[in-house]
Amino acid sequence: MREEAAALYRKRTAQVQETLVAQKLDGMVVIKPEHVRYLTGFWGYSTRTEYAMPRRLIALIVPQRGNVTLIVPKIEFNFAHRRTWISDVRYHIEWRSSGTEVFGGVALLDQVMTEKAMHRGRVGLEAGFLSSRIVTILKEHFAGVQFEEAASIIERLRMIKSPEEIAMMRVGAKMAIAELDVEVAAIRSGVREYEIAMAGREEATRLAAEYSIAHEDYDVMPLDHPINEAVQIITSGERLDMVHALASTRVIDDGDIVLLDFCRVPQLGNYRIGFSRNAALRQLTAPEREMFAIVMRSYDAALEVLKPGAPAEQPDLVAREILDRQGLGDTFVHRTGRGVGLEGVERPEIGAGDKTPLQPGMVVTIEPSVYFKNFAIHVEDTYLITEYGHECLTACPREFRILDDAKA
Numbered sequence: 001m002r003e004e005a006a007a008l009y010r011k012r013t014a015q016v017q018e019t020l021v022a023q024k025l026d027g028m029v030v031i032k033p034e035h036v037r038y039l040t041g042f043w044g045y046s047t048r049t050e051y052a053m054p055r056r057l058i059a060l061i062v063p064q065r066g067n068v069t070l071i072v073p074k075i076e077f078n079f080a081h082r083r084t085w086i087s088d089v090r091y092h093i094e095w096r097s098s099g100t101e102v103f104g105g106v107a108l109l110d111q112v113m114t115e116k117a118m119h120r121g122r123v124g125l126e127a128g129f130l131s132s133r134i135v136t137i138l139k140e141h142f143a144g145v146q147f148e149e150a151a152s153i154i155e156r157l158r159m160i161k162s163p164e165e166i167a168m169m170r171v172g173a174k175m176a177i178a179e180l181d182v183e184v185a186a187i188r189s190g191v192r193e194y195e196i197a198m199a200g201r202e203e204a205t206r207l208a209a210e211y212s213i214a215h216e217d218y219d220v221m222p223l224d225h226p227i228n229e230a231v232q233i234i235t236s237g238e239r240l241d242m243v244h245a246l247a248s249t250r251v252i253d254d255g256d257i258v259l260l261d262f263c264r265v266p267q268l269g270n271y272r273i274g275f276s277r278n279a280a281l282r283q284l285t286a287p288e289r290e291m292f293a294i295v296m297r298s299y300d301a302a303l304e305v306l307k308p309g310a311p312a313e314q315p316d317l318v319a320r321e322i323l324d325r326q327g328l329g330d331t332f333v334h335r336t337g338r339g340v341g342l343e344g345v346e347r348p349e350i351g352a353g354d355k356t357p358l359q360p361g362m363v364v365t366i367e368p369s370v371y372f373k374n375f376a377i378h379v380e381d382t383y384l385i386t387e388y389g390h391e392c393l394t395a396c397p398r399e400f401r402i403l404d405d406a407k408a
Helices: 003-022 033-040 074-083 105-115 132-141 150-157 165-188 193-214 287-303 315-327
Strands: 025-030 059-064 069-073 091-093 121-125 145-149 235-238 259-263 277-283 337-338 345-352 363-366 370-373 373-377 381-385 390-392 401-407
Touching: 003 025, 003 033, 003 150, 025 105, 033 059, 033 150, 069 074, 069 105, 074 091, 074 345, 074 390, 091 105, 105 132, 150 287, 150 345, 165 193, 165 259, 165 277, 165 363, 193 235, 193 259, 259 363, 259 373, 277 373, 287 315, 287 363, 287 370, 287 373, 345 363, 381 401
Parallel strands: 025 121, 069 091, 121 145, 277 401
Antiparallel strands: 025 059, 059 069, 235 259, 259 277, 337 345, 337 363, 363 381, 370 373, 381 390
């Protein structure tokens, strides 16, 4: 790993340790994959559920002071050792051995925590992320440890994106727009939703791989796959009111409305971008055009309050008020936005109840929408909060894409 990248991860880890000192925690066991990646640079199969369980446990052990240790199953050791800045990477095995190798993730965790004087006292844990099974196992095994919920320590850091992250998300946003163009070109009567998604997937993979090749010193993912697996949200016809439905085998028909949503698709460096647009194989009716205008008014109203110092809930409150007043509130079935980054949903929530003041460096979505069977409006964009307001990373016309062969 290049020193510039290593310095960034060291800084983040040091910030976590400073918070541990302030909160009088003796250390923290970091297991959530996105948090491990944020502090170590290691990313791969760790997103699978089994890597948060004893047999193939991946964990970063962060003492209040001193060096950190990354533990992984042996199957991931070479990947992790080459991918991270951390010098102390250790592995455990998942079979019985007469040698000195450690059997099981909890046993290795015990060994490391004992070395770092974390086998007693108060230790942070992402209990809200972990299964009750692994939490119970840890509490029973480490009887002298008082585990306390501490995920917010890292979540607060992740809300403010670094310049490196922002640069990556700018590229990812452009990739998403290019994928949209490819998918719109693939829409026609007789094509299935999943075939449209496959066209976008191919374009996403090509763009990410080409970028990585062109930037040989690009150190975010030199060993990773260009993008991780994810099924895109695409709905059409009678499925349009199924907001989070994934691309299916449904056949596109003449007169269909098609919704293309890219929020589940990892872009460059596995960062998510909130982005969606609508296409139609017909002209919109007058009532539909009026609904679109109303939704865009709510969108613009949300943008007017999207600025530093505003509570995160404010864009949602003003956008929803407009849709409620026009009788469309019941069809707007989600918040107006959320933070995005390593995950598709991060803090802050652009929704009622989140009073977090917006700050420069936050990256959030704006997406007031309405959903009906056979018709939906879901325009979603990703915005960077700047010193004076906001910047749209997914700058692209919001209008419905009326396809050339749409019937008048």
